[in-house]
Amino acid sequence: MVTASDSDRLVVTGASKSYGRPGSRREALAAVDFEMTRGQFVSIIGPSGCGKSTLLRLLAGLEHPDTGSVSLFGSTPAEASAAKRIAFMPQVPALLPWASVLANVKLPSRVNRRADARREAAERAVAGRPDARREAALPVAAAPGAPAAPRYSQPTPRAAADPVALLTELGLGDSLKALPHELSGGMQQRVAIARAFATQADLLLMDEPFSALDEFTRESTQDQLLALWQKVGSTVVFVTHSVPEAVVLSDAVVVMSPRPGHIASIVPIDVPRPRRSGLAESAALHEYEDLIREKLRLAGVELS
Template structure:
C-alpha cells in the first residue's frame, strides 16, 4: 500500500531519487560511510552508503531507532567528524569551511550557555568571534530575543532561567548568526510536552522569518511531522537511510491540524516505517 509522501528507500529530499547539488545554501551527502573500532579492533559500521540532499530553505527531520547513526550524520554535516568514504558539502563547500564562514549553525541537545554571561551576552558572543567572516550586518539580537518571548530575560544569567528558556536562548543564538544552514540534535528532548509545543512555535517562527535550511534530529514522530517538509527514516546495523517521506500539510500547523486525520495518517505511516527500520536493524 502506498503511504503518504512515500519515496523509494534511499531517495533524497527534493525530486524523488535526486542526489544532485542543491545550490549554495543546501546540504549534499554522497556515499558517506563511517566505521568505528573498539580497543579490540571490533568494527561498528555507524553509516553505510548514505545519500541525502537537503534543498535550500527546507526543514528536514531525521528519525530512526537508537544507534542508527542520526547524530553521527549530523556531526558529519557540522564538520565535527569526517567520513571514511564519500563526501559532505554544505553551501557548496566543505562543512569546515562553511562553519568558518558562519554559514552553518548548530544547536546541540543541551543549551551550552556560558554561566557568567547574560542572555544577551550569550546570544551576542558568536558574532564577536572571527569577525572577518561576518557576511551580513549584525541582526537586532534584542528584537530576536523578544520575538522568542525572552524580552524580559535579556540581562538574566542562565542559572536564573528554566530549561525551556535556556533552550530558547540557544536557538536564538544560532539564528543570530543568520546561518544558511542550521543543524539541530534533539534540542527539545529534555522538555515536557507543553514546553516542547511552545518551542516548536518559536522555532518555526524564526525559521519562517529567516528561510534557513534546517536538518533536525529527533526521536519524536509528532515533532517530525509538525515541523518538517520532509522526514528521513534511518535503520541501524549498518546506519542507512531506508525511506524518505514528504509531509504534504499546510503551514502554519495549528493544533486543529495536529488533531486532524491527515496529520495522524503521517504519524501512523512513520510509526510503521520506524517499526520496519527497527526490525531491519535487529534481523
C-alpha cells in the same frame, strides 16, 4: 566546480563513518545518500544508534566521513564553518553560565570575526551593482555572472539576527541580563535557539534540542522555532526521537535504522502550514505519524 543547482542544495553522497580500533570497528553510518534544497526543514528520526547524530556531526564539519562526501550549498562543511554559515544546537542548551542571556546570544558575533568581515565585503560588492536590490532578494545561484563569486551572499535579514529582537520575539525580552541558571530549562533552550539564529547561518543543525523539555514547553518552543524559521528562511536539519515532533515541524522526514546506520526511507510531509490549526490538518498529520511508525517498524525498529 560549482554548478547553479549545487549552490542551492545540501548533498550527502555515499557517506560512511566507523568508530573504534581496527578489529573492533563499529560502523555508525553506512553509505548514506541524502539531499535537500535550500530553505527546507528536514527531520531525521530513528532509534538510538542509528547514526542520526553522526550524520549531523558530519554536516557540522565536527567529524569527517571515512568515505563519500558532504556538500553544503556548494561548499565543504569546513568552508561553511569557516564562513560562519553553520549554527549547531546540541541536546543541552550549552550556554556559558557566567554570561548573561544577551551575551550568550551575542557570542556568534564575537568569535571568528574574520568571517563577518568577509561577508560584509561580499555584501558591499553585491550592493554596489546597479541591479543589486533585485538580486539580493534571490539566491546567489540566480546571478550566474556574479563577480568574486560570494557563494554565501544570500542575505539573512539583518533585523532577524539582532540579538535583542530575537530574544524579544522568543519571549525573553525581560531576561536579557539574567544568568542562564536563573531561567527554566525551556527558557534556556530558547536562548540557545536565539543564539543559533543570531549566527545568521545558512544551515541550522539541531540535535534533539527539545528532548529534555516537558510536553507543553516543547509544543510552544516548537511553534516559536517554526515562526523564526519561516521568517528567516534558513535550512534546518533537525534530529529527533519523537514521531509527532518530526511530522509537525518538517517538510520531509528521514527515517533511519540502525546496525549499521542507514536511511530506510524519506517521507515528504505534504501538509500546509501553519499546521496544528484545524481538524483537517491534524488528521493529515496523524496519518503521516502512522505512516512513519510503519516505516520504522519495517526498518526493524521496536516501537514501545
